[in-house]
Amino acid sequence: xxxxxxxxxxxxxxxxxxxxxxxxxxxGYDITAxxxxxxxxxxxxxxxxxxxxxxxxxxxxxxxxxPKYLLHLAGQSHVGxxxxxxxxxxxxxxxxxxxxxxxxxxxxxxxxIVIVGSALQIDPSSISSxxxxxxxxxxxxxxxxxxxxxxxxxxxxxxxPSNLIGPGVSNGVCSIFAxxxxxxxxxGMEKVLEVENLEVQRDFLDVRDAxxxxxxxxxxxxxxxxxxxxxxxxxxxxxxxxxxxSVTTDDxxxxxxxxxxxxxKVAIDPIKLINLGWKPxxxxxxxxxxILTFHRELKEKC
Numbered sequence: 001x002x003x004x005x006x007x008x009x010x011x012x013x014x015x016x017x018x019x020x021x022x023x024x025x026x027x028g029y030d031i032t033a034x035x036x037x038x039x040x041x042x043x044x045x046x047x048x049x050x051x052x053x054x055x056x057x058x059x060x061x062x063x064x065x066x067p068k069y070l071l072h073l074a075g076q077s078h079v080g081x082x083x084x085x086x087x088x089x090x091x092x093x094x095x096x097x098x099x100x101x102x103x104x105x106x107x108x109x110x111x112x113i114v115i116v117g118s119a120l121q122i123d124p125s126s127i128s129s130x131x132x133x134x135x136x137x138x139x140x141x142x143x144x145x146x147x148x149x150x151x152x153x154x155x156x157x158x159x160x161p162s163n164l165i166g167p168g169v170s171n172g173v174c175s176i177f178a179x180x181x182x183x184x185x186x187x188g189m190e191k192v193l194e195v196e197n198l199e200v201q202r203d204f205l206d207v208r209d210a211x212x213x214x215x216x217x218x219x220x221x222x223x224x225x226x227x228x229x230x231x232x233x234x235x236x237x238x239x240x241x242x243x244x245x246s247v248t249t250d251d252x253x254x255x256x257x258x259x260x261x262x263x264x265k266v267a268i269d270p271i272k273l274i275n276l277g278w279k280p281x282x283x284x285x286x287x288x289x290x291i292l293t294f295h296r297e298l299k300e301k302c
Contacts, residue, residue, distance in 0.1 A: 004029040008067045010052060010100070013039040015170040016116075016207050019070060021045055023211045032065050034074070052096035055103075062103035068112045069218050072100060075141070078171055079120075082134035089196075093137035094144060101148045101156065111127050115145040118204070118270050119230070121160065142226075149224050157221040160266045162203035162230035162268050164210050167294035173237065174291055176205065177244055182295035184250060187275050191252050198238035198256045200203030203268055205231045206282035209261050216278050228268045243288045 007024055011017040021033050033047045034052075041047045050061050051171070052074055074240040076082065076092040084127075099117060104111045118138040122129050127215030142158055149156035177193060180269050184191045213229045221227060245252050271276075 003069035005021050006030045006065060007069040007071065008032045008034060008061075008065060009016040009071045009073065010034045010096070011072075013037065013046075014073060015168050015172075016164060016210065017073050018168060019166065019207050020073065020211045020214065023208070023215065024071075027215060028262065029069070032067070034061065035143065043125065052099060053091045055095075055099045057256060058096070058099040059103040059106070062100070063107045067104070067110045067111050068108075070100065070104060070111055071214055072097060072113065072115050076120075076137070077131050079134045082132055086133035086136075087138045089133055090140070093134075094140045097141045098144050098148075101145060101154065105148065105152050105154060111155065112218055112223075113145075113154065114214055114221065115141065115156060115158050116214070117142045117158050117160045119160055119162045119228075120296065130230065144252070146224070155223045157223060159188070159214060159217055160226055160228050160268065161210050162205050162228075164280075165204050165291060166206040167205035167290040168207070173202075174240060175295070177241065178288070178291040178295045179298075181244055181248055181292060182299045184252070186299045191250050193241060193252060193254050195237055195241070195256045197256055197258050198241070198254065200237045201211070201234050202237075203213075203222065203230045203232070203234055204240070204284060204287070205229065205280060206287040209280045209282055212281075213273055213278050216276055220276050224273070227273045227276075228270050229273060230268045230270045231284075232270050233284075236286070240244070240288070243285060244286070244292065247289045247292055261301060 007029040009020050012021055013035035024031055032048055033045050033048050034048045036051055038049055039047055042282055050057050052058055076089045082089040120135045121138040121142055122135055124139055145156050148154050165172055210229050241254055
Protein backbone atom coordinates (compact mmCIF):
# COMPACT_ATOMS: atom_id res chain seq x y z
CA UNK A 1 0.00 0.00 0.00
CA UNK A 2 1.27 3.46 -0.90
CA UNK A 3 1.39 5.49 2.32
CA UNK A 4 3.23 8.62 1.23
CA UNK A 5 0.91 9.93 -1.46
CA UNK A 6 1.15 10.64 -5.18
CA UNK A 7 4.60 11.63 -6.46
CA UNK A 8 5.46 12.70 -10.00
CA UNK A 9 9.08 12.14 -11.02
CA UNK A 10 10.03 13.86 -14.28
CA UNK A 11 13.03 12.71 -16.27
CA UNK A 12 12.29 9.23 -14.93
CA UNK A 13 14.17 7.43 -17.69
CA UNK A 14 17.38 9.36 -17.02
CA UNK A 15 20.36 8.52 -14.84
CA UNK A 16 19.05 10.11 -11.64
CA UNK A 17 15.43 9.40 -12.53
CA UNK A 18 15.87 5.63 -12.57
CA UNK A 19 17.53 5.67 -9.16
CA UNK A 20 14.79 7.99 -7.88
CA UNK A 21 12.02 5.67 -9.08
CA UNK A 22 13.61 2.69 -7.33
CA UNK A 23 14.14 4.62 -4.09
CA UNK A 24 10.72 6.24 -3.84
CA UNK A 25 8.92 3.02 -4.72
CA UNK A 26 10.60 1.34 -1.74
CA UNK A 27 9.68 4.34 0.40
CA GLY A 28 5.98 3.80 -0.23
CA TYR A 29 5.08 6.53 -2.71
CA ASP A 30 2.43 6.24 -5.44
CA ILE A 31 4.75 7.10 -8.35
CA THR A 32 3.99 8.49 -11.78
CA ALA A 33 7.20 8.28 -13.80
CA UNK A 34 7.26 10.87 -16.58
CA UNK A 35 9.50 10.78 -19.65
CA UNK A 36 9.38 11.88 -23.28
CA UNK A 37 9.70 8.31 -24.54
CA UNK A 38 8.01 5.13 -23.45
CA UNK A 39 9.93 3.32 -20.75
CA UNK A 40 9.76 -0.17 -19.35
CA UNK A 41 8.73 0.10 -15.72
CA UNK A 42 8.96 -2.70 -13.20
CA UNK A 43 6.72 -2.90 -10.17
CA UNK A 44 3.71 -0.72 -9.45
CA UNK A 45 5.03 2.53 -10.94
CA UNK A 46 2.72 4.22 -13.44
CA UNK A 47 4.52 5.45 -16.57
CA UNK A 48 3.44 8.54 -18.51
CA UNK A 49 4.82 9.89 -21.79
CA UNK A 50 4.80 13.68 -21.80
CA UNK A 51 6.77 16.32 -23.66
CA UNK A 52 7.28 18.88 -20.92
CA UNK A 53 7.72 21.77 -23.33
CA UNK A 54 4.12 21.24 -24.49
CA UNK A 55 2.09 23.31 -22.06
CA UNK A 56 -1.25 21.64 -22.82
CA UNK A 57 0.18 18.16 -22.30
CA UNK A 58 1.74 19.20 -19.01
CA UNK A 59 -1.50 20.77 -17.79
CA UNK A 60 -3.48 17.64 -18.65
CA UNK A 61 -0.92 15.45 -16.88
CA UNK A 62 -1.21 17.46 -13.66
CA UNK A 63 -5.00 17.65 -13.93
CA UNK A 64 -5.21 13.85 -14.21
CA UNK A 65 -2.75 12.97 -11.50
CA UNK A 66 -3.26 15.71 -8.86
CA PRO A 67 0.12 15.00 -7.25
CA LYS A 68 0.96 15.57 -3.61
CA TYR A 69 4.65 15.79 -4.51
CA LEU A 70 6.73 16.66 -7.58
CA LEU A 71 10.40 15.86 -8.10
CA HIS A 72 11.47 17.70 -11.25
CA LEU A 73 14.60 16.05 -12.69
CA ALA A 74 13.91 16.40 -16.41
CA GLY A 75 15.95 18.64 -18.64
CA GLN A 76 18.90 19.00 -20.98
CA SER A 77 22.06 18.49 -18.91
CA HIS A 78 24.85 18.38 -21.49
CA VAL A 79 27.05 21.49 -21.51
CA GLY A 80 28.40 20.80 -24.99
CA UNK A 81 24.92 20.42 -26.45
CA UNK A 82 23.90 23.70 -24.86
CA UNK A 83 26.51 25.51 -27.00
CA UNK A 84 25.15 24.05 -30.24
CA UNK A 85 21.45 24.11 -29.24
CA UNK A 86 21.03 26.99 -26.77
CA UNK A 87 17.35 27.67 -27.49
CA UNK A 88 16.24 24.05 -27.11
CA UNK A 89 18.28 23.89 -23.90
CA UNK A 90 16.42 26.92 -22.58
CA UNK A 91 13.10 25.34 -23.55
CA UNK A 92 13.93 22.04 -21.89
CA UNK A 93 15.17 23.55 -18.64
CA UNK A 94 13.07 26.67 -18.21
CA UNK A 95 9.75 26.28 -20.00
CA UNK A 96 9.24 22.74 -18.71
CA UNK A 97 9.62 24.12 -15.19
CA UNK A 98 7.24 27.01 -15.84
CA UNK A 99 4.58 24.75 -17.37
CA UNK A 100 4.83 22.22 -14.52
CA UNK A 101 4.63 24.62 -11.60
CA UNK A 102 1.91 26.73 -13.21
CA UNK A 103 -0.21 23.65 -13.87
CA UNK A 104 0.29 22.66 -10.24
CA UNK A 105 -0.68 26.18 -9.17
CA UNK A 106 -3.99 25.69 -10.96
CA UNK A 107 -4.77 22.04 -10.30
CA UNK A 108 -2.85 20.88 -7.21
CA UNK A 109 -1.84 23.99 -5.26
CA UNK A 110 -0.89 22.13 -2.08
CA UNK A 111 1.68 20.00 -3.92
CA UNK A 112 5.19 20.10 -2.48
CA ILE A 113 7.77 20.62 -5.24
CA VAL A 114 11.50 19.98 -5.43
CA ILE A 115 13.13 21.61 -8.45
CA VAL A 116 16.58 20.18 -9.15
CA GLY A 117 18.87 22.96 -10.32
CA SER A 118 22.62 22.71 -10.73
CA ALA A 119 25.87 23.64 -9.04
CA LEU A 120 26.60 25.45 -12.31
CA GLN A 121 23.82 28.00 -11.85
CA ILE A 122 25.11 31.47 -11.03
CA ASP A 123 24.13 34.70 -9.33
CA PRO A 124 21.87 36.29 -12.00
CA SER A 125 23.12 39.77 -11.12
CA SER A 126 26.50 38.82 -12.60
CA ILE A 127 25.75 38.10 -16.26
CA SER A 128 29.42 38.25 -17.25
CA SER A 129 30.10 35.18 -15.08
CA UNK A 130 27.83 32.86 -17.09
CA UNK A 131 30.18 30.19 -18.50
CA UNK A 132 27.83 28.54 -21.02
CA UNK A 133 24.17 28.39 -22.13
CA UNK A 134 23.52 25.41 -19.84
CA UNK A 135 24.39 27.52 -16.81
CA UNK A 136 22.08 30.26 -18.10
CA UNK A 137 19.22 27.79 -18.52
CA UNK A 138 19.58 26.42 -14.98
CA UNK A 139 19.89 29.92 -13.53
CA UNK A 140 16.66 30.96 -15.26
CA UNK A 141 14.96 27.72 -14.21
CA UNK A 142 15.63 28.49 -10.57
CA UNK A 143 14.55 32.12 -10.97
CA UNK A 144 11.23 30.97 -12.43
CA UNK A 145 10.66 28.52 -9.59
CA UNK A 146 11.59 31.06 -6.92
CA UNK A 147 9.38 33.69 -8.53
CA UNK A 148 6.33 31.41 -8.59
CA UNK A 149 6.99 30.46 -4.96
CA UNK A 150 7.04 34.15 -4.00
CA UNK A 151 4.26 35.44 -6.24
CA UNK A 152 1.80 32.60 -5.68
CA UNK A 153 2.90 31.35 -2.24
CA UNK A 154 3.76 27.94 -3.63
CA UNK A 155 5.52 25.15 -1.78
CA UNK A 156 8.73 25.06 -3.86
CA UNK A 157 12.21 23.98 -2.76
CA UNK A 158 15.39 24.23 -4.82
CA UNK A 159 17.97 21.44 -4.72
CA UNK A 160 21.40 22.33 -6.08
CA PRO A 161 23.34 19.10 -6.70
CA SER A 162 27.04 18.71 -7.38
CA ASN A 163 28.43 16.13 -9.84
CA LEU A 164 26.37 12.98 -9.35
CA ILE A 165 28.04 9.62 -9.91
CA GLY A 166 27.07 5.99 -9.55
CA PRO A 167 26.01 2.92 -11.53
CA GLY A 168 23.90 3.52 -14.63
CA VAL A 169 24.07 5.24 -17.99
CA SER A 170 25.53 8.71 -17.50
CA ASN A 171 27.46 11.32 -19.47
CA GLY A 172 29.50 12.18 -16.37
CA VAL A 173 33.27 12.00 -16.37
CA CYS A 174 33.41 9.06 -13.93
CA SER A 175 31.19 6.98 -16.20
CA ILE A 176 33.28 7.97 -19.21
CA PHE A 177 36.44 6.79 -17.43
CA ALA A 178 34.80 3.55 -16.26
CA UNK A 179 33.46 2.77 -19.72
CA UNK A 180 36.94 3.17 -21.22
CA UNK A 181 38.56 1.05 -18.50
CA UNK A 182 35.98 -1.73 -18.93
CA UNK A 183 36.61 -1.67 -22.67
CA UNK A 184 40.38 -1.86 -22.15
CA UNK A 185 39.96 -4.80 -19.75
CA UNK A 186 37.78 -6.75 -22.16
CA UNK A 187 39.55 -6.09 -25.46
CA GLY A 188 43.12 -6.07 -24.25
CA MET A 189 43.71 -2.77 -26.00
CA GLU A 190 46.31 -0.18 -25.02
CA LYS A 191 45.57 0.83 -21.47
CA VAL A 192 45.82 4.61 -21.71
CA LEU A 193 43.28 7.18 -20.55
CA GLU A 194 43.31 10.50 -22.37
CA VAL A 195 42.51 13.35 -19.98
CA GLU A 196 42.64 17.03 -20.87
CA ASN A 197 43.49 18.30 -17.39
CA LEU A 198 44.10 16.17 -14.30
CA GLU A 199 43.82 19.21 -12.02
CA VAL A 200 40.15 19.89 -12.75
CA GLN A 201 38.35 19.76 -9.41
CA ARG A 202 34.78 18.76 -8.62
CA ASP A 203 32.56 17.72 -5.74
CA PHE A 204 31.43 14.16 -6.52
CA LEU A 205 28.38 12.67 -4.78
CA ASP A 206 26.79 9.27 -5.28
CA VAL A 207 23.43 9.60 -7.02
CA ARG A 208 21.82 7.30 -4.45
CA ASP A 209 22.80 9.70 -1.67
CA ALA A 210 21.39 12.56 -3.74
CA UNK A 211 18.07 10.77 -4.14
CA UNK A 212 17.90 10.28 -0.36
CA UNK A 213 18.44 14.02 -0.04
CA UNK A 214 15.57 14.75 -2.43
CA UNK A 215 13.34 12.45 -0.36
CA UNK A 216 14.22 14.39 2.78
CA UNK A 217 13.55 17.71 1.06
CA UNK A 218 10.10 16.54 -0.04
CA UNK A 219 9.18 15.73 3.55
CA UNK A 220 11.19 18.18 5.66
CA UNK A 221 12.59 20.85 3.37
CA UNK A 222 11.49 24.44 3.92
CA UNK A 223 9.60 26.13 1.08
CA UNK A 224 11.55 28.92 -0.59
CA UNK A 225 14.91 27.54 0.51
CA UNK A 226 17.81 26.33 -1.64
CA UNK A 227 19.76 23.29 -0.47
CA UNK A 228 23.18 22.31 -1.76
CA UNK A 229 23.32 18.55 -2.36
CA UNK A 230 26.98 17.60 -2.22
CA UNK A 231 29.60 15.52 -0.46
CA UNK A 232 31.45 18.59 0.80
CA UNK A 233 34.74 17.18 -0.54
CA UNK A 234 36.54 18.50 -3.60
CA UNK A 235 38.43 15.91 -5.70
CA UNK A 236 40.64 16.35 -8.74
CA UNK A 237 40.29 14.16 -11.81
CA UNK A 238 43.72 12.83 -10.95
CA UNK A 239 42.33 11.55 -7.64
CA UNK A 240 39.37 9.97 -9.44
CA UNK A 241 41.69 8.09 -11.79
CA UNK A 242 43.76 6.89 -8.84
CA UNK A 243 40.51 5.62 -7.34
CA UNK A 244 39.75 3.61 -10.47
CA UNK A 245 43.31 2.27 -10.51
CA SER A 246 42.71 0.85 -7.04
CA VAL A 247 39.75 -1.25 -8.25
CA THR A 248 41.27 -2.69 -11.44
CA THR A 249 44.21 -5.06 -11.81
CA ASP A 250 45.17 -3.49 -15.14
CA ASP A 251 48.03 -1.00 -15.27
CA UNK A 252 46.18 2.13 -16.44
CA UNK A 253 48.36 4.91 -17.77
CA UNK A 254 47.24 8.50 -18.29
CA UNK A 255 48.01 11.02 -21.00
CA UNK A 256 47.17 14.52 -19.87
CA UNK A 257 47.32 17.47 -22.27
CA UNK A 258 47.73 20.08 -19.54
CA UNK A 259 48.12 20.06 -15.77
CA UNK A 260 48.88 23.72 -15.22
CA UNK A 261 45.31 25.04 -15.10
CA UNK A 262 43.42 24.83 -11.81
CA UNK A 263 39.77 25.85 -12.19
CA UNK A 264 37.96 27.95 -9.67
CA LYS A 265 36.09 25.75 -7.21
CA VAL A 266 32.31 25.96 -7.29
CA ALA A 267 31.05 27.15 -3.91
CA ILE A 268 28.73 24.40 -2.67
CA ASP A 269 28.12 23.51 0.96
CA PRO A 270 25.64 20.85 2.17
CA ILE A 271 25.40 22.21 5.74
CA LYS A 272 21.70 23.14 5.45
CA LEU A 273 20.89 19.64 4.28
CA ILE A 274 23.05 18.10 6.99
CA ASN A 275 21.12 20.14 9.55
CA LEU A 276 17.94 18.41 8.34
CA GLY A 277 19.50 15.04 9.23
CA TRP A 278 21.12 13.98 5.95
CA LYS A 279 24.70 12.94 5.33
CA PRO A 280 26.43 11.04 2.50
CA UNK A 281 26.56 7.29 3.18
CA UNK A 282 28.37 5.89 0.13
CA UNK A 283 32.18 6.34 0.04
CA UNK A 284 33.77 7.50 -3.20
CA UNK A 285 35.64 4.18 -3.50
CA UNK A 286 32.35 2.24 -3.40
CA UNK A 287 30.79 4.54 -6.00
CA UNK A 288 33.73 4.05 -8.38
CA UNK A 289 33.62 0.29 -7.89
CA UNK A 290 29.88 0.22 -8.62
CA ILE A 291 30.33 2.35 -11.74
CA LEU A 292 33.09 0.11 -13.08
CA THR A 293 31.09 -3.04 -12.28
CA PHE A 294 28.11 -1.62 -14.18
CA HIS A 295 30.20 -0.97 -17.29
CA ARG A 296 31.96 -4.33 -17.03
CA GLU A 297 28.57 -6.06 -17.02
CA LEU A 298 27.46 -3.99 -20.02
CA LYS A 299 30.56 -5.11 -21.91
CA GLU A 300 29.81 -8.74 -21.04
CA LYS A 301 26.38 -8.41 -22.62
CA CYS A 302 27.79 -7.00 -25.87
